[in-house]
Amino acid sequence: MSHDHHPIMRLAGVYKRFGDFTALHSVDLDVHEGEFLTIVGPSGSGKTTLIRLMVGMDEPTDGTIWLRSARIDQVPANKRPTCMVFQSLALFPHRSVGQNIEFPLKIRGVNQGDRKTRALELLSLLRLSEHYYHKRIGQCSGGERQRVALARALAFDPEILFFDEPLSALDYRLRKTLERELKDLHARTGKTFVYITHSLEEAMVMSDRIAIMREGRFEQIGPAEEIYAKPISRFVAEFMGEVNLFPVVKAADGLEGQGLAIKTNGHGAGADMQPGARGTLMVRPEAVRFLSVGEAADITVSGRLHSEYRLGSRNQYEVALADGRHVAVEALRQTGHAPPPGAEVTVGWDLAHCHLIAET
Amino acid sequence: MERLDGRLGFWSAGPIALMLTAFFLAPMVVIAAFSVMPQRVFEFTQMPDFSSYRVIFEQRIYMPLVWSLGMALVATLILFVICWPLAFAMAKVFKRFTLVVTIGVVMTLFVSENIRLFGWILTLMRGGLIEGHLRAWTGLSFESPLYDIPAIVFGLVYVYLPFMLFPLAQGISMVPDDARQAAVDLGASRWRVLWEIELPLAAPGIMVGGLLTFVLAAGAMAEAKLLGGQAVVVISDEIETAFTFGQNWPLGSALAILLIAIIGSLAVFAVSRLDLDALMGRKRS
Numbered sequence: 018m019s020h021d022h023h024p025i026m027r028l029a030g031v032y033k034r035f036g037d038f039t040a041l042h043s044v045d046l047d048v049h050e051g052e053f054l055t056i057v058g059p060s061g062s063g064k065t066t067l068i069r070l071m072v073g074m075d076e077p078t079d080g081t082i083w084l085r086s087a088r089i090d091q092v093p094a095n096k097r098p099t100c101m102v103f104q105s106l107a108l109f110p111h112r113s114v115g116q117n118i119e120f121p122l123k124i125r126g127v128n129q130g131d132r133k134t135r136a137l138e139l140l141s142l143l144r145l146s147e148h149y150y151h152k153r154i155g156q157c158s159g160g161e162r163q164r165v166a167l168a169r170a171l172a173f174d175p176e177i178l179f180f181d182e183p184l185s186a187l188d189y190r191l192r193k194t195l196e197r198e199l200k201d202l203h204a205r206t207g208k209t210f211v212y213i214t215h216s217l218e219e220a221m222v223m224s225d226r227i228a229i230m231r232e233g234r235f236e237q238i239g240p241a242e243e244i245y246a247k248p249i250s251r252f253v254a255e256f257m258g259e260v261n262l263f264p265v266v267k268a269a270d271g272l273e274g275q276g277l278a279i280k281t282n283g284h285g286a287g288a289d290m291q292p293g294a295r296g297t298l299m300v301r302p303e304a305v306r307f308l309s310v311g312e313a314a315d316i317t318v319s320g321r322l323h324s325e326y327r328l329g330s331r332n333q334y335e336v337a338l339a340d341g342r343h344v345a346v347e348a349l350r351q352t353g354h355a356p357p358p359g360a361e362v363t364v365g366w367d368l369a370h371c372h373l374i375a376e377t
Numbered sequence: 378m379e380r381l382d383g384r385l386g387f388w389s390a391g392p393i394a395l396m397l398t399a400f401f402l403a404p405m406v407v408i409a410a411f412s413v414m415p416q417r418v419f420e421f422t423q424m425p426d427f428s429s430y431r432v433i434f435e436q437r438i439y440m441p442l443v444w445s446l447g448m449a450l451v452a453t454l455i456l457f458v459i460c461w462p463l464a465f466a467m468a469k470v471f472k473r474f475t476l477v478v479t480i481g482v483v484m485t486l487f488v489s490e491n492i493r494l495f496g497w498i499l500t501l502m503r504g505g506l507i508e509g510h511l512r513a514w515t516g517l518s519f520e521s522p523l524y525d526i527p528a529i530v531f532g533l534v535y536v537y538l539p540f541m542l543f544p545l546a547q548g549i550s551m552v553p554d555d556a557r558q559a560a561v562d563l564g565a566s567r568w569r570v571l572w573e574i575e576l577p578l579a580a581p582g583i584m585v586g587g588l589l590t591f592v593l594a595a596g597a598m599a600e601a602k603l604l605g606g607q608a609v610v611v612i613s614d615e616i617e618t619a620f621t622f623g624q625n626w627p628l629g630s631a632l633a634i635l636l637i638a639i640i641g642s643l644a645v646f647a648v649s650r651l652d653l654d655a656l657m658g659r660k661r662s
Contacts, residue, residue, distance in 0.1 A: 072562060094562045107559035111577045120573075121563040173563050 023085065025050045025209050026071065026177060031080030031090075033066050033233075040066040042233045043080070048177065048211060053203045055220040056213045058230030059256070064213045065181065067230070071211065072179050073097045084176065101179035104186075106166040108154045114140075114165050115150040121173035139168040143202075160191050167199075171206065180212040184219065196222045217257055221245070229253050245301075247372050254299050254374060259333070259345050261305065263298045265373070267291065272298060272373070279316055279368065295376040302333060302347035304370035307362055314365025318344060322360050336364055405637075411630035419626060429631035438628070441615040442635060448526070448601075448611075449594035452533035456541040456590050457583070459534070464545035464582075469554070475546075482539050490536055494603045497532065498523060501604075524606035532600030540589040548582010549575070581651050588647045592640050612636055 024047035033041040040063045048054055058064045069075040070082065073094035082090040089097055100121075108117050118136040119127075127135075133150075140149055143164040149157070157165060163183060170178055180199075184192045200223045203210050214220055220227050221241050228238040229252075237249050248254040251262060265274035269292055272279040279298075308314060320338040327333075327350075334346040346364055356362050413425035416432065433439050467475045485493065500506040503521040512518050522528050552575050560570045576583070598613040610618075612632065619629030 074558060074562070094558075095564050095566060100562050101559075103555050103559055105553070105555050107553070107555035109556055109560075109574065109578075120560070120565075124564045124569060169563070 024048055025085060026211075027083040028071070029081050029083070031067075031070065031082065032078045033063075033070060033075070034078045040233050041070075041077075044233070044235060046228065046235065046238070048209060049226075051207055051209055052225045053200070053210045053212065053223055054226050054228065055224035056211065056228045056230055057217060057220045057256070058213075058215065060215055061232075062230040063233040064215075064230050066233075068101065068179055068181055068211070068213050071177075072099050072101045098176040099179060100170050100173045100175040101181060102166050102170050102183045104181045104183060106162055106183060108162060108166055108169070110154050112154070113150070114145075114152045114154065114157065117154065117165055118168045118172050120169060135172060136168070139171055142171070142205075143168050144198075159187055160195060163187070163195055167202070171208075175208070177209045177211055180210065180214075182214050182216075185214070185216070192219075199223055229256060231256075248299065248374065250374060251297055254297075254372075259302050259347070261300045261302065261344050262374075265296055265298045267294045267296070272296075274298065277316060277318070297374040297376070299372045299374055300366050300370055302345040303331075305344060305346045305364050305366045306348065307346065307356065308365045312365075315368040316371075317363055317365035319361065319363045320344065322356055322358050322362050325358060336362060408630045408633050411626050412634045413631075414627040416627055417625050429625075429627045430635075432628060433631060433635070438615065438632070439635075441610045441612045442632070442639075444609045445595050445597075445612040445636075446639070448530055448533060448609075449591050449597075452530050452537065452594045453541070453587055453591045455530070455534050456538060457545075457587065460538065460541045460545050460586070461549075464542055465549050467542075467546040468550040479543075482542060486539060491599055491603065493536070494532060494599055497535070498603060501528070523604060525608050526605065529601050529605035529608065532604040533594045533597060536597070536600065537590045537593050540593060541586040544582045544586035544589065545579070546582070548579035548586070551582065552578040584647050584651050588644060592644065595640060596636070 026046075026048040028044055028046040031041055031044040032039065044063075044067065056064050056067065066075070070077050070090070073089070073092055073096075077090050080090070081088055084097070084099070109120065112120070115133065115136050118139055119132040122132045122135060136150060137147060140147060145161065145164055145168075149161070149165075154162065154165070166183065184195055187195065196219055199210075199212075203223070212220075212223065224241050226239060227241050227244050229236045229244065231252055237244055237253050244253060245257050248257060254260045254262065263274050263277060265272040265277065265279070277298075306314070308317060318336075318338055320336040323335045323337040323343065325332060325334050328347075330350055331347050332350055334348070336344045336346060338344065344364060410421055412429055413427050414421065415423050415426050415428055463478070467478055471478065498505070501521055501523050502508070503518075504512075505521070508519060508521065522531075556578065557570055557574055560574045565573060596613055598611055598617070601607075601609060601611040601614065616629045616632045616636070619625050619632060623629070
């Protein structure tokens with residue numbers, strides 16, 4: 018993956034209003050050449066509006082969109098070298114698989130022989146056998162249709178390939194398979210992929226970078242690992258999965274908050290905060306562990322084991338503290354020497370696994 | 378139980394089957410039988426000689442049929458072109474306003490066709506609504522467009538507009554929006570989208586609309602008589618004349634059979650190529 022100095026696509030101060038409703042508030046975004054960027058957000062966060070502007074199905078109310086050095090925000094979708102895989106896939110039901118894939122080539126006036134050659138290449142790239150060429154769309158399964166839609170988009174040979182939650186309607190196992198295939202396809206084609214989804218899991222598995230959207234703005238943009246481990250706000254922390262959050266205040270020699278006294282000795286989480294400043298201490302459940310008697314950790318709390326959930330490879334536990342707060346603990350199933358529900362337990366974690374979200 | 382249901386179903390279909398046989402099939406059989414009888418007979422006891430069909434071709438009595446089919450074809454094509462934009466707007470653009478258009482168009486059907494056509498005569502005739510006002514205000518005048526073939530086609534287009542509009546709107550509503558958007562996204566121009574996506578996917582609606590208007594217009598008589606003023610004689614008029622003034626039932630029957638054969642085969646061809654299930658909103662297999 019090469020990060021050029023000039024992004025392949027740049028959005029600057031993009032607004033989109035529908036009457037009184039502002040769907041996008043001054044959005045800035047750089048898409049790097051060859052990256053897999055995923056835009057994640059809950060429904061209504063404006064991600065579909067944003068992708069429609071990026072592919073040209075809508076025009077921004079204000080702001081500019083650049084594709085390399087060309088300004089494109091007023092250029093209609095059929096004149097842009099980008100294309101999108103729709104949530105519904107939008108395959109043409111009256112055309113065969115082959116005709117669907119060849120559609121963008123036919124529009125460009127490529128002759129029939131070359132079209133077919135390319136369509137067959139794409140079928141094999143997507144691991145569909147040659148005899149799918151003559152099949153009707155109605156004869157294809159959900160996963161096969163996904164591949165046909167992808168092949169059609171690749172036949173267009175776009176500068177950037179956009180995806181509008183194309184996997185959301187599939188069952189879990191097929192989704193997992195296709196997520197991997199998509200990531201693999203990204204590596205093999207070297208194209209720039211921009212993917213939108215509301216599923217954090219999809220974003221984590223596939224992306225180089227994740228952009229978290231909330232109410233028409235980007236909350237945080239960065240590599241998946243960074244967004245998971247170092248969220249800049251409670252919203253991102255909670256959106257990126259199960260999390261324990263403790264409101265804290267910076268004290269002279271550490272952090273303090275509702276029964277937690279944390280000595281940081283001047284480094285680690287919150288080191289750059291002024292005394293008296295407020296923040297939220299975050300720790301992911303997988304960093305919290307049950308402590309046996311005499312075992313130590315930087316931070317420890319005691320409570321009663323409230324409930325247990327099995328997540329397959331992992332188990333999740335909820336510990337109720339005396340003041341009514343809950344702490345989530347996650348452990349691999351095999352290491353499950355967890356106490357029985359209702360037992361008094363002590364759990365702890367280390368400062369190295371904490372992240373402090375400063376109050377804004 | 379199931380067998381009892383089946384038997385009850387079978388017997389309860391009896392009355393309607395009997396009625397259709399007696400009042401629909403039987404007259405057709407009578408017409409078909411008369412069409413092969415010798416000229417000007419009123420009974421079936423003669424030897425069939427198919428002379429009516431010979432007469433039709435020898436004396437060029439097929440011309441009314443040609444006129445009717447020709448004008449029906451032109452009217453259908455005009456209707457398709459003028460209804461497409463409106464039907465598209467009704468299916469995709471208007472939203473609630475579609476109901477207003479629908480009610481407006483349906484309202485015209487509440488008034489008898491002949492009265493509406495007389496209305497057009499008063500509007501278009503020399504000294505009528507348009508020409509009369511124009512002359513009174515400006516002194517200019519023009520010939521009435523009435524009593525000619527274009528006036529007949531205009532009448533057909535006017536009367537049968539709802540029969541093209543509603544099936545067309547239904548057909549267009551079956552075209553998925555994202556298929557159109559995807560085609561644009563893949564580089565297709567507006568015309569390419571129309572040709573590659575909208576026309577093929579709206580085809581069932583186009584077929585139904587075209588078939589309805591063509592069949593109705595081919596059998597129409599009032600437009601030619603009122604607006605056309607006998608500029609041409611249409612087939613229904615010719616058949617009626619043969620049965621009444623002409624007192625030649627076999628000739629009228631032969632003309633009727635010819636019309637039924639042409640329109641029937643057209644309808645069968647169209648319906649056989651049509652996915653009625655899709656049009657009724659049921660899932661495609």
